Structures are given as C-alpha cells and as structure tokens.
Amino acid sequence: MxxxxxxxxxxxxxxxxxxxxxxxxxxxxxxxxxxxxxxxxxRPNTVEENEYVLYFYGVNLDRIDIGEMDGKQIYVVASQEAPQTFLYSEKFHDCDVLIDLSDVAHAKIYYHENNSVSAYLKGTADTFVRELYGKLFRDTHPNITFRTMETRDISPxxxxxxxxxxxxxxxxxxxxxxxxxxxxxxxxxxxxxxxxxxxxxxxxxxxxxxxxxxxxxxxxxxxxxxxxxxxxxxxxxxxxxxxxxxxxxxxxxxxxxxxxxxxxxxxxxxxxxxxxxxxxxxxxxxxxxxxxxxxxxxxxxxxxxxxxxxxxxxxxxxxxxxxxxxxxxxxxxxxxxxxxxxxxxxxxxxxxxxxxxxxxxxxxxxxxxxxxxxx
Amino acid sequence: MITIEHLKKTFKKNKVEAVKDVSLEVRDGEIFALLGPNGAGKTTSMRMLSTLLKPTAGRITYDGKDIEEDTVAIRRRITFLTNEIRLDGQFTPDELANYYGRLYEMSPEQISKNKKDLFDYFGITEFADRRYETFSTGMKQKTSLAICLLHDPDTIIFDEPTNGLDILTQRLIEQLILRLKGEGKCIILSTHILDLVSRLADRVGVIVDGKSVYCGTVADMAPSLGVETLDEAFVKLYEENHEEQAIVKKK
Structure with missing residues (x-):
C-alpha cells in the first residue's frame, strides 16, 4: 500500500x-x-411545429397529407414498428399520435403525454382521429371500436x-x-x-x-x-x-x-x-x-x-x-x-x-x- | 561477494545472443572493471547484475543469495548508474531525494542525513530547490549520482560512467569511486577506457563476443599474457577470442 x-x-x-x-x-x-x-x-430556441404527424400501425399507407387543422398540416404515416417498440423509440417523440390497428376490431390510440401537440390533440381532437379513420379505413374495417391508451410507461x-x-x-x-x-x-x-x-x-x-x-x-x-x-x-x-x-x-x-x-x-x-x-x-x-x-x-x-x-x-x-x-x-x-x-x-x-x-x-x-x- | 556463473542472455525478440557464457567473481571492497569492445555484452551483463534483465541461463548470487529469488532484498543493497538513467525533470533534487528515499523504505531521518552528506559532497546543496530540468549535464549527473547513492548501497554498478562528461565531472566521478572504495563498498565498473581501469581497478574481467575470457588482477593481466601493457593485453585477448579473428588466424 x-x-x-x-x-x-x-x-x-x-x-x-x-x-x-x-x-x-x-x-x-x-x-x-x-x-x-x-x-x-x-441558434433559435425552439423550432415551431407546423405539422401534426399521426402514425398508424397495422395498415399499409404512404405518407398522406390529409389537410389542415388549426392552421397546421396533418400528415398520416405508417409505422413499421409494433407499439411496444415504437413507444420507446425516438420516433415516438416526433409523433403526435399512434393508432394501433393491428387488432381489426379494437383500435388503440396512444397519445404522447409529454408532447404538447399530442396533449392538445388528446384534449380537443379525439373525435378527429375517429373521423380520420372513417375517411381512410372504414371500408377495410367498418366495425372497429376505439380505445385511448395511457402511455404512463413513458415516464416524465x-x-x-x-x-x-x-x-x-x-x-x-x-x-x-x-x-x-x-x-x-x-x-x-x-x-x-x-x-x-x-x-x-x-x-x-x-x-x-x-x-x-x-x-x-x-x-x-x-x-x-x-x-x-x-x-x-x-x-x-x-x-x-x-x-x-x-x-x-x-x-x-x-x-x-x-x-x-x-x-x-x-x-x-x-x-x-x-x-x-x-x-x-x-x-x-x-x-x-x-x-x-x-x-x-x-x-x-x-x-x-x-x-x-x-x-x-x-x-x-x-x-x-x-x-x-x-x-x-x-x-x-x-x-x-x-x-x-x-x-x-x-x-x-x-x-x-x-x-x-x-x-x-x-x-x-x-x-x-x-x-x-x-x- | 558476487558470483556470476555461466551467464547467458538471448533476447527473444531478435534472437540475439548478447551474452553467451560469462563467469566472474567480484570480491567485497574491490573495484572490479569489466572490459570489452563495443557489443561484447558488457551492458547486458550489467543490466542482469542490476536486476533489470533476467538471465536466459546461468546464475548470479550476492553473498550466496540468488538474484532471481531475492530480487527485492538485493535491490536494497545495490545501485546502478548509467548514462541512460535520468530523473524527473519537474522535480528538485530535494523532492527527488525524498521520493527515492521513501521508495527505498528509508526513515525521514536517514533520508535527511544522507541527503545532506551527498548534496554537500556533490555541491548541489544550494541548487536543491531548483528543478532538475534546468541543470547543466554535469549538474544532472551529480544529482543522479546523489540519488543513486542515497540508500547507502554496498555494491555500486557503473556502466560507462564518464561517457560524454567534461573533464571536471569525470574527475569528480573518479574521486567518488575511490571514496566509495574507501568506505568498503564494492564497485563494478564497465568501461572501454583502459587508462581508467589501470588507475582505479583492483581486478578486471574481459568479455569478448559475449564470453568472459579473463578474470584476474589488473597487475597480472599483461604479464600473464606475455605482453607489457594493458592495451596490448586487451588486444591480444580480443584477437585470440573474437570469432572472426580466430577463424582468420586458424586459416
């Protein structure tokens, strides 16, 4: 020593x-x-969000511009990753809503608790997701039910x-x-x-x-x-x-x-x-x-x-x-x-x-x- | 007493057989000079004697203690001084002495006493709080000597101690060697300066091509070979034992 x-x-x-x-x-x-x-x-402090991005899992689609809401463009994108992976991935932080359509009878909607856009969508536009679904996929799965999922496992x-x-x-x-x-x-x-x-x-x-x-x-x-x-x-x-x-x-x-x-x-x-x-x-x-x-x-x-x-x-x-x-x-x-x-x-x-x-x-x-x- | 028996060293990397068969005996209190031409294996032998290198074969003992079995104990009683050895330039001689003294497990009182004696002897007391890197070559050599002798070793191994030094420092080293002999210490000196050997050494060992070819007193070396001077004796030993020269002679 x-x-x-x-x-x-x-x-x-x-x-x-x-x-x-x-x-x-x-x-x-x-x-x-x-x-x-x-x-x-x-460098500017924050980049102003000028779009909403909604991910769908379980369906095939290209990135679609589906119009405007509150002056912001809304895009729909297909997720290749299952929600279990997606929720922990970097993508989830850029995503506003994830809609899991893997179960044809019960869609699940995941909002990002700490994403302000996501929180806004949850508060005001839950029905918007349902309507959007109607426009896009009603023909494929007409009798689907929606359930909003908690994403508590993504801790603050x-x-x-x-x-x-x-x-x-x-x-x-x-x-x-x-x-x-x-x-x-x-x-x-x-x-x-x-x-x-x-x-x-x-x-x-x-x-x-x-x-x-x-x-x-x-x-x-x-x-x-x-x-x-x-x-x-x-x-x-x-x-x-x-x-x-x-x-x-x-x-x-x-x-x-x-x-x-x-x-x-x-x-x-x-x-x-x-x-x-x-x-x-x-x-x-x-x-x-x-x-x-x-x-x-x-x-x-x-x-x-x-x-x-x-x-x-x-x-x-x-x-x-x-x-x-x-x-x-x-x-x-x-x-x-x-x-x-x-x-x-x-x-x-x-x-x-x-x-x-x-x-x-x-x-x-x-x-x-x-x-x-x-x- | 130091005994060297059939010492051999082959470097693994380049398979060079630097020392082939060296057997010598160094007695207590004497100055023993190790002579040999460049590349004869003097430095490798010195490094094995100082515990830096492990022999491939053969045995070195200090008062019967095997160098490989009692390395730590032997290190406490020897010192090795070569031109390759330097001290950390950022430190002062005072700091270096305290550090090396503690590495040699000396007490603070012992360190203080030996430091004072050696610094006074080498004339470095007034520079003891100046950084080693700021010193001249001669001053650095003096400081290195002081640090190497701090733990009061009873065997001092010098590898070409006066190489590259001015005449004043060379003289100081010669005086030091004689002083150490006077204190009863054993000094092993490797050199190719025959004049230095004739002036200082009691006994001499000659190595040619990695083999010891002579071991005896300086006074007996020339007469035993039937020549008059040490120079002639050395040349004769070299010619008789150098492999290439020996082959030419045989032919």
Whole structure:
C-alpha cells in the first residue's frame, strides 16, 4: 500500500508540475464552454411545429397529407414498428399520435403525454382521429371500436432525461479515452523516453505497487479532467436555460437523484480504472509517447464506437448486452437516467467489469517482467 | 561477494545472443572493471547484475543469495548508474531525494542525513530547490549520482560512467569511486577506457563476443599474457577470442 501511495502521489505531482497541463486541463475546457454557449446563442430556441404527424400501425399507407387543422398540416404515416417498440423509440417523440390497428376490431390510440401537440390533440381532437379513420379505413374495417391508451410507461423522467441519456455515455467516454491516451502514454512510455523509468525499476518497490500507483494516478487525473468538462457542460446548460437559448449541452431540465449520480459515478470510476489499466499495458510495450498514443487509438475508437452505438439504442436491452465491456456501462447510464435501472443487470455489468479488470491487470503484471519492458 | 556463473542472455525478440557464457567473481571492497569492445555484452551483463534483465541461463548470487529469488532484498543493497538513467525533470533534487528515499523504505531521518552528506559532497546543496530540468549535464549527473547513492548501497554498478562528461565531472566521478572504495563498498565498473581501469581497478574481467575470457588482477593481466601493457593485453585477448579473428588466424 505504501508503495502504491508513493508512486501515486509522485505521478500526480509530476502531472501538476507540468504547466502545459493547466492549459489542457482548465483553459481549454473553459474556451470550449464559451464557444458552445456562443453557438447556442445564435441558434433559435425552439423550432415551431407546423405539422401534426399521426402514425398508424397495422395498415399499409404512404405518407398522406390529409389537410389542415388549426392552421397546421396533418400528415398520416405508417409505422413499421409494433407499439411496444415504437413507444420507446425516438420516433415516438416526433409523433403526435399512434393508432394501433393491428387488432381489426379494437383500435388503440396512444397519445404522447409529454408532447404538447399530442396533449392538445388528446384534449380537443379525439373525435378527429375517429373521423380520420372513417375517411381512410372504414371500408377495410367498418366495425372497429376505439380505445385511448395511457402511455404512463413513458415516464416524465424519461422524457426530460431522454437527451442526456443519449449523450452522456459519449460525453463521458470521449474525454476519458482522450485523457487516458494522453496520460497513460506519458506515464510509462514517456518515462522510457526521458530515461526516468529505469531508476524506479531499480528500487525495491513491487511491480504491483508500481503498476497500481500509475493506474490510480492516470484514473484520477482523467476523471478530474472529464469532471471539469461535464461540470462546465452543466454550467453551459444553465446559461442557455437562463437566457432562453437552445441547450446544446443537453443538461437542461435533467432530473436525477443523488443516489443515481453516485451510481453513475461508481461506474465511471470502474470505466476509468479499466481504460487506465489498458493504457498502462499498451504504454509498457511502447518506446515513446507517440508510439503509445498511436497504439492506444484502436482502444479509443472501439470505446467511442460502443458509446455511439448506445446512443441509438431504445427500449430494454437483453441481459447479454450487459456483458459487452464499455457498451454495458453506456446502457446502464441510460437505464438509470431513463428510470429503467435493473439491479440484476447493473450487478452483471459490474461483475463483468471486475473480471475483465483482473484479467487486464494480470496481463499487465506479467508483461512488466517482459524484457521488452525492462530490456 | 558476487558470483556470476555461466551467464547467458538471448533476447527473444531478435534472437540475439548478447551474452553467451560469462563467469566472474567480484570480491567485497574491490573495484572490479569489466572490459570489452563495443557489443561484447558488457551492458547486458550489467543490466542482469542490476536486476533489470533476467538471465536466459546461468546464475548470479550476492553473498550466496540468488538474484532471481531475492530480487527485492538485493535491490536494497545495490545501485546502478548509467548514462541512460535520468530523473524527473519537474522535480528538485530535494523532492527527488525524498521520493527515492521513501521508495527505498528509508526513515525521514536517514533520508535527511544522507541527503545532506551527498548534496554537500556533490555541491548541489544550494541548487536543491531548483528543478532538475534546468541543470547543466554535469549538474544532472551529480544529482543522479546523489540519488543513486542515497540508500547507502554496498555494491555500486557503473556502466560507462564518464561517457560524454567534461573533464571536471569525470574527475569528480573518479574521486567518488575511490571514496566509495574507501568506505568498503564494492564497485563494478564497465568501461572501454583502459587508462581508467589501470588507475582505479583492483581486478578486471574481459568479455569478448559475449564470453568472459579473463578474470584476474589488473597487475597480472599483461604479464600473464606475455605482453607489457594493458592495451596490448586487451588486444591480444580480443584477437585470440573474437570469432572472426580466430577463424582468420586458424586459416
């Protein structure tokens, strides 16, 4: 433990003694914030809805313009997805009403509780849907009955957090991987270039202490740097919200509890630890920082891709998906923010991460003794 | 006493047999010079002696303790100084001494005492709170020496210690080697400067093409080979044992 603590403190001090880091660590995020806020200010806050879109499921039809209501065009579109999927999909947020005609005797009408247009339609134009149906499909199914469905399963929280749930994995993983590539590359490959690595190897400090000290320091510094970015994004959202600008940061109106933030943070720490260990492992085999950063690129790309894939995932994922490293943490974040967290799946994710971390650590320790590292 | 028995090192990556068969004995309190032409395997042998590299075959023992079994304990009592070794430039000699002292599990009092002695000896006390990266090459070398000796090792391994240094720093290192000998420490010195060997070393080992071809006192080396000077003795050993030269001679 003493060795870990010594290496950890030394590495942290080394990073903070580097003046160029202050620029990357503080000045750059603040500049990014200023630029993003500026971008929000020149964009209009909301796009005025000038159309109603009604989706029908269970019938074949092309997009039809069926006329006007309250000065807005009304379009009818066929949904290819069943309501169970559709209700959780991104499309439902752009849809005003979904009419399920899969049962020829009983049509179901789904209104989007948090969509103002949908709410308006529900209040004033329920009969409009029925009339519309009459015009379009009476010949096919003359004796149909209508039932208005509640869409309570789409929680208000899911609606407010929808944007951030989509963006958060990407917002976290991008700076984390970028920072870790930078710091992990420098911590061992950089030490080799500078000739400072061998002096530590000659001391009685145990390989585990040296590796863990370096992993923890890279994790902490990357975590701090990412926290600064996320923190400034929250500030950016508040500025946009206050001024009535469009929120490009995605944090406006987000509804999360302290416990949820704590769980997200715990997973971020796990993610950070694993990335750092991978970074250190790659760095061990590289001669210099450039080589280490290049070698780290595939890992960065894979992790970013996993985060991007999770952005376009809606609904509930099967348990197997919670075993895919990085992707599993991204979907756990989304589950928490969308109020769909499942303890079993969260534990599965944590367990798969711990197993993977142990495997990577064992490989790192074995590699440490390799002559490619010490030779 | 350090014993090296049939040491062999083959690098897995390029299958290079850097050390083929080296057997030497280094006694307590002596200055032992390891001589050899470039590429003979001196540095690889030194790296194995300093625990940085694992031998492919053979055995190294420090007072009977096997280097592979007691690596951590042996690291506490040795130090290795080479031109490749540098210290973190962002730190001051004072901070570096505290850090390395703690890595060697020294008490704060021990660190303070040894730091003061060494910094005074090398004349770096007044620069102790200046960043290492701002120092001249000579000053950096002095700081590295001070840090390497901080834990009071009883065996000091120098790999070409005077390479690339000005005459004043070279002299300082020579004086240091003699001072350490005076303190009863064992010094292993790898070099190809024969003048340095004749001035400082008690005994010498010669490596040619990865094999030890001589181990004895400096004084006996030339007479035992029937020549007058150390230079001639070294050339003779090289000609007799260098593989290509030996083949030409045979033909």
């Amino acid at each position: 003493r060795g870990i603590s010594l290496i950890f403190r030394h590495e942290i001090a080394k990073i903070f003694k580097d003046k160029s880091l202050i620029f990357g660590f503080l000045v750059l995020p603040i500049l990014t914030l200023a630029l993003s806020v500026g971008l929000s200010a020149i 929280k899911e609606n407010t957090n929808r944007m951030i749930a989509m963006l958060l994995p990407y917002m976290l993983i991008l700076p984390l991987t970028a920072n870790i590539t930078n710091f992990a590359g420098d911590t061992i490959a950089g030490d080799k270039t500078r000739g400072t690595f061998y002096q530590v190897l000659l001391t009685p400090v145990r390989p585990l202490a040296l590796i863990m000290g370096k992993i923890f320091s890279v994790s902490l510094i990357s975590l701090l740097s990412s926290a600064i970015y996320i923190g400034l994004d929250v500030v950016g959202s508040k500025i946009c919200e206050k001024n009535g600008w469009e929120d490009v940061f995605g944090f406006a109106g987000v509804h999360v509890q302290v416990a949820e933030v704590a769980i997200i943070l715990l997973y971020v720490v796990l993610l950070c630890y694993l990335f750092s260990n991978l970074g250190i492992l790659i760095s061990l085999f590289c001669k210099d920082v450039n080589q280490a950063q290049t070698a780290q690129m595939p890992v960065t790309l894979l992790c970013t891709m996993a985060a991007m894939m999770s952005m376009f995932r809606f609904g509930i994922s099967p348990a197997l998906h919670y075993l895919i490293p990085v992707y599993n943490i991204c979907i756990v974040f989304q589950d928490i923010l969308n109020d769909r967290a499942d303890i079993g799946k969260m534990l599965l994710t944590a367990a798969s991460f711990l197993v993977l971390s142990l495997v990577v650590l064992s490989i790192t320790l074995a590699s440490y003794k390799s002559e490619k590292v010490t030779g």
